[in-house]
Amino acid sequence: MEVREPQHSLASYVAGVALAASGFGMIAIGTLCGRRHQRSADPADDGAGGGWHLWANPEPLYLGTTLIYLGLSVAAGSLWAIGLLVPLLWVINVGVVKREERYLERKFGDAYRDYKAWVRRWI
8 A cells, every 4th residue: 555645744734723713703894893883784784884993894704714725725726716716706796795886875975985995895
């Protein structure tokens, strides 16, 4: 019986864990900021959007989830999962973020448009 070498190295595990840990950290920071300002990540909540302070949407949550996905993909050495990251981000942007922004613009009008012009998007 032949012993095979692992498909990926310890470095990929370490990099993957670091990416995933930073994603969890980003989610924790975003959640704490939202709670501190008594805001919800739910756009249907009247306080959503304005409470994230530096981001137009609850981007820390989206970015954190993306980092976790990427970290797990790197740690697993899964090239196909890493390759799906760009289509996944497109789906999140079109299917979630854009819809959420349209809703918030209808609900809050010029106040939200001014806020969105002032704050960053993803980073």
